[in-house]
Amino acid sequence: MRPIAHPPTPGWKAETRETFRIAGPLALANVLQMLTYAIDVMFIARLGADELAASALAIALFGLIVWSLQSLTGAVAPIMSAELGARGPALRPVRRSMRMALWLSLIVSAFGMGLCALAGPLMRVTGQEPHITALAVSYMEVLLWSTAPMVIAGVLRNYVSTLGRPIFATFITAVGIGVNALANWVFIFGNLGAPAMGLPGAALATIITSLAIVAMYAAAIRLDPRLHRYHITGFFWRADWPRFMEIVRIGTPIAITIVAEAGVFGAAAFLMGRIGGLELAAHTLALNLAAFAFQVPFGVGQAATIRVGYFYGARDAVGMARAGWTSVAMGTGFMVFTASAMVLMPSALLSVYIDPADPANTQLVSTAISFLMIGAAFQLSDGVQAVAAGALRGLQDTRIPMWIAIFSYWVPGFGLAAGLGLFTPLAGTGVWIGLATGLTFAAVLLLYRWNAREQLGLTARD
Numbered sequence: 001m002r003p004i005a006h007p008p009t010p011g012w013k014a015e016t017r018e019t020f021r022i023a024g025p026l027a028l029a030n031v032l033q034m035l036t037y038a039i040d041v042m043f044i045a046r047l048g049a050d051e052l053a054a055s056a057l058a059i060a061l062f063g064l065i066v067w068s069l070q071s072l073t074g075a076v077a078p079i080m081s082a083e084l085g086a087r088g089p090a091l092r093p094v095r096r097s098m099r100m101a102l103w104l105s106l107i108v109s110a111f112g113m114g115l116c117a118l119a120g121p122l123m124r125v126t127g128q129e130p131h132i133t134a135l136a137v138s139y140m141e142v143l144l145w146s147t148a149p150m151v152i153a154g155v156l157r158n159y160v161s162t163l164g165r166p167i168f169a170t171f172i173t174a175v176g177i178g179v180n181a182l183a184n185w186v187f188i189f190g191n192l193g194a195p196a197m198g199l200p201g202a203a204l205a206t207i208i209t210s211l212a213i214v215a216m217y218a219a220a221i222r223l224d225p226r227l228h229r230y231h232i233t234g235f236f237w238r239a240d241w242p243r244f245m246e247i248v249r250i251g252t253p254i255a256i257t258i259v260a261e262a263g264v265f266g267a268a269a270f271l272m273g274r275i276g277g278l279e280l281a282a283h284t285l286a287l288n289l290a291a292f293a294f295q296v297p298f299g300v301g302q303a304a305t306i307r308v309g310y311f312y313g314a315r316d317a318v319g320m321a322r323a324g325w326t327s328v329a330m331g332t333g334f335m336v337f338t339a340s341a342m343v344l345m346p347s348a349l350l351s352v353y354i355d356p357a358d359p360a361n362t363q364l365v366s367t368a369i370s371f372l373m374i375g376a377a378f379q380l381s382d383g384v385q386a387v388a389a390g391a392l393r394g395l396q397d398t399r400i401p402m403w404i405a406i407f408s409y410w411v412p413g414f415g416l417a418a419g420l421g422l423f424t425p426l427a428g429t430g431v432w433i434g435l436a437t438g439l440t441f442a443a444v445l446l447l448y449r450w451n452a453r454e455q456l457g458l459t460a461r462d
Contacts, residue, residue: 009311009319015326019303023330025166027299029157032173034292036180036209043184044202051199054135057128061119062143064262065112068255069147070154072108075251076101077158077302078394079243081309082461084162085316091230094163098232100244101155104251109148116144135199142203149210156217162306163227165220172216180209253402254393260402264409264417264438271421271431279428282367285353286432290375290382293338297331297383301390304328308394317459324391324450328384335383342376371432378436381443388446395458397449404445413438 010018037059044055079097083090119140123133160168183205190196197204221227265287272280304327311319341349346369347356356365392401417434420426426433453459 009316010322012322012326015307015319015322016330019300019307019323019326019330022161022164022166022306023300023303023327025170026161026302027296029166029169029173030295030299031292032170032177034295036173036177039177039181039184040202040206043181043188044199047188047198050132051135054132055139055199055202057123057132058119058136058140058143060266061122062116062140062147064259064266065115066147066150067262068258069105069108069112069151071258072251072255073101073105073151073155073247074158075247075254075393075398076155077162078250078305078309078312078396079246080159080162081306081394082313082396085310085313086461087313089229094230095232095234096240096243097247098155098159098230099236099238100240101158101247102152102232102236103239104244104247105151105155106148109151112147112151113144116140116147139199139203142200143206146203146207146210149207149214153210153213153217156214156221159232160217160220160227161302163230165224165227166303168217168220168224172213172220175216176209176213179212180205183208250393250396250398253398257389257398257402257405260406260409264414265435267414268417268431268435271417272428275421275427275431278363278367282364282371283428283431285350285364285368286371286375288353289342289349289372290379293335293379294382294386296334296338297386300327300331300334300383301386301388304387304390305393308391309396310394312395312459312461315461317454320395320453320459323394324388327387327391328447328450331383331387332380335379339376339379342372342379346372367428370429374429374432374436378432378439381436381439384443385439385446388443388450391450392446392453392458395453397453397458400449401446404449405442408442408445409438412441 040055040059041052045052076097080090080094083093083097087093117140120133120137123136124130128136157169157172160166184202186192186194187197187201187204188199189201194201221232269280269283272283304324307323307327308320311317311323347365349372350356350365350368354361354364389401389405392398413434415434416437417431420430420433421428424430449456449458
């Protein structure tokens, strides 16, 4: 058999262009996904404070479950990238990978729905108010049925992005915002002849939106010749257990990493609640701004997984290095911009949520700005750790990064946040110092591991 001729390794300029071509649409899709959640909040808030609080509790659990399951099945991206780098079109390997990823989506979605069904007991154990718990359970009982389409949509998004069509993810997410807004308007308030369902109507809108997104991905894959040629649903009944277990092996540490990171930010909210309501409100505002900014390096990290994975499959060490370092520079560069904005114009950023000129908001604004000053510092660390983790996933290296994340977020991170927040006058500022410390530890350790990839034997594909 003649060896497959691979194209020459792109130069730095060409690699920057290729990374941006993938990262730009993915980052925009991530931001649009955040706007989708914002649409839900806008409609539910019109029902009342109790409904808004109940939905927040349910979404905190549901979002963590779905995000972790999407991360687990998202391990198909570096696997497909490596196959494309090693074998050119790789029709059969890519098809098998997608088939098993879709199988895994259905299996883990059933597990996730079971966890969602435990929302009531969990809220009662944690001492939530009974009427809020009842509202949250009524919402979750409908919402959990969107688990499978959301996880499947994540797999399809990885497929179109890995195959060079990330713009489809952006377009489909944008259309999904419109579908979500319309469905909320119809089913929450009973418009266009539909019954006024209240909070369960918002959950039904989420189901409709997630099904519409899956349908749009299916249509895009069917109509685009490059995507359709792989026939990813062909022989769908045929198992490939080695490939199934490979996805599980790579994806499980990613899912645990997501739980560790999301968990520490959730725990920080509980710390703020113990310190005071003002601090918790300021924390929520500042963290929302940081979360929006994070969507860009998160998208760059997703692009790094695809680009590094391609060169990993091609056994091109120079290509891996250029893809990884280009992504790190791109993600960090954007976070320099957002950090500067937090330092130079914090009031303007907060005006997205509240009126900083209103005297009633003086203390809230002052506290939120003090958090943003620290947030500016951890923007850089957050960007580096997100992209470095993505680059390592391209090398299918996920187990050690998982332990790095667990240690960084929970030992120096949460440990310092709890110590400074609860036992020193720093209070809420101490919590944010702890969060910044955890992210910095993760960034330094992950970047060190990426830099030492060859010495650690991470670039040698089995």
